Amino acid sequence: MxxxxxxxxxxxxxxxxxxxxxxxxxxxxxxxxxxxxxxxxxxxxxxxxxxxxxxxxxxxxxxxxxxxxxxxxxxxxxxxxxxxxxxxxxxxxxxxxxxxxxxxxxxxxxxxxxxxxxxxxxxxxxxxxxxxxxxxxxxxxxxxxxxxxxxxxxAVKMSNKGNGIDLYNAHRNRLTGNIIKRVHDGIYLENSDENMVIGNHIELSRYGVHCMYTKGTIIRENSSHMNITGAMVMATQDVEVVNNTFTKQNENVNSQGILLYDAHNTLIRENLVEGNRVGLFVEESANNRIESNEVIDNFIGIQLLGSELNAINGNLFSGNVADAQAQNSTNNDITGNFWDSFRGIDTDGDGKSDISYGINPFFQGLIKKRPAFQLFFQSPGMMFLESLYQSKQSLWTTDYSPLMVPPVSTRLDDKGSSGVQTGLIGMLLSSSTISLLLAARRRKI
Known part of the structure; x- marks a missing residue:
């Protein structure tokens, strides 16, 4: 005992x-x-x-x-x-x-x-x-x-929080399989080159992955959910963003799935970009390749501002309220994408439309001068005005050979639900516009 x-x-x-x-x-x-x-x-x-x-x-x-x-x-x-x-x-x-x-x-x-x-x-x-x-x-x-x-x-605001993983002047590190929640930026890299960011999950933060002044960063197979922006790639070179999932970055007026700003020689390939305010946002960026991505059920599929010499090929744009917006972005190679709002003609049977798809810059130019007009996005009146604007089409950002059918994808079964969601969003926007017009009319009376 x-x-x-x-x-x-x-x-x-x-x-x-x-x-x-x-x-x-x-x-x-x-x-x-x-x-x-x-x-x-x-x-x-x-x-x-x-x-x-x-x-x-x-x-x-x-x-x-x-x-x-x-x-x-x-x-x-x-x-x-x-x-x-x-x-x-x-x-x-x-x-x-x-x-x-x-x-x-x-x-x-x-x-x-x-x-x-x-x-x-x-x-x-x-x-x-x-x-x-x-x-x-x-x-x-x-x-x-x-x-x-x-x-x-x-009680701490998101802007005052620290980052989940923060690299400064740190090179050739491997960040794999981490789960990060409720921080400022999930993974932040500054002046840090050739790092690998693979298989991480980030949610409820500001930016999922944030690159600043980096070279050779590899961002693969990560998931970003309900952050303000999924991947923020700024002032960078030779970054790869491949086979990631960016979903529901849509709770902020500045939300995007993937954002490129002053980014060069970036590869954006085979990502699922779904349910964001803007799927792909590209500003003042050049010599990037954006290919074979699925950009579905976003408010705006892709937005181009002041960007040139980018190759945008083989992407699927489906179920977005608006497929694309562009301004001052004419000198890009945009071919072979599928835009579900576009109806083309294929006389030679090669699977590509003989009619090009031009991205009308009217709305983008209008809201730049009058931001409050964003309230009328996709409203019947705004769409009518946009249809009347046909000047200087040679300067429009254009897909010269859009696909007639979607590219082969494992996620095509979701396309039906995408159309339903798009219809519901459109009805909601139209109803909101009519309510605003009626309210304004009553005030005048």
Whole structure:
């Protein structure tokens, strides 16, 4: 009996309890953890038993810090410092829950070393989730990052929140399989080249992926849902945005699925862009390729402003309230796209219309001078006025050989529902326009 009691006591002291809930470590345990980190040999693995530890922790030598069991190690931080600062190369941290809810400037995890691995961390932050600064060739894999759920955290405006994963002057890193929610920008890259952003999910934030002054960024197989903009690609070169899903970026007047601004040599291919305010927005950008994307059920399919020398080929524009708007964007190679609002003629049977599809610039030019007229978008009166505007067609942005039938797609079964949704949206817009006109008439009377 005495032996059994000693065994139970030993299990309790190591943090393993029969209920499966980790016990809280003491301040002495915390000091021992930092001391153990400081005393560890380079390359050593430190395995943490179940429990709650208090930060901040600082790692200044190459080692591996990992949880002994899944979902059992919690690192809390009530200081104004990072909960975890990795200030050296060749460090791995795996399997920790980081609770750093206090609103502050310092990030929850700060990485200032090369070849760092952060894997399966569950981070709740009142600041930035992970910041990598002057940190190269690292891996950020399968982490979950979410904004604080504390009352003071919930009160913070999106514009004042930190980013989920933030890279500055950090090159050739791989960000894969992360889930990011309720932050400022999900993944932000500035002055950071040749990074790979693959298979992440970002929602309820400002921008899903935001690139600024980057080269060679690869954005593949990510999903962005209900952010303001799915992918913001600005002042960049040689970026790839391929096989991503951008859905329901539509709750803000500036919402877009994919936005290119001052972007050059970008490849936008095989993305699903669905249910956004604007599907593809391209402004002051040149030498980009936009091909084989499915742009469906958006308010505006594609919007071009002051852009030239772009190749826009083989895309599906279906179920959008308006397929396209363009202004000052004539010198582009736009061929072989399918526009479901266009009816062409194919006399030689090659699958392409002999009649070109010109994007009427009337409405875009009108709202630039009178923004309030956006209220009359697609109204019967506005469509009538647009039909009367036929001048300078040689300067219109034009698809010279639009497709007669949609390109082959695995999502074509959804086209029927797209048409229904488009009809409902059109009816709603028409009803709103009539109500506004009647209200204005009553005021005059």
């Amino acid at each position: 005495i032996r059994i009691q000693k065994m139970v006591l030993a299990l309790f002291l190591t943090g393993i309890v029969f209920s499966g809930i980790p016990s809280k470590t003491t301040a002495a345990d915390q000091q021992k953890l930092q001391l153990r980190i400081d005393r560890a040999q380079a390359g050593e693995t430190i395995t943490l038993p179940p429990g709650t530890y208090e930060g901040p922790l600082v790692i200044t030598k190459p080692l591996r810090l990992e949880a002994e069991q899944d979902n059992t190690v919690v690192l809390t931080n009530n200081s104004d410092q990072p909960a975890l600062h990795i200030d050296t190369d060749n460090v791995a941290v795996v399997g920790l829950h980081i609770r750093d809810d206090a609103i502050k400037q310092a990030p929850s995890v700060l990485v200032t070393g090369d070849r760092v691995l952060l894997e399966q961390l569950d981070i709740r932050t009142g600041s930035y989730g992970i910041v990598m600064q002057d940190a190269n060739e690292g891996q950020v894999l399968e982490n979950t990052i979410a904004w604080s759920l504390l009352e003071e955290g919930e």
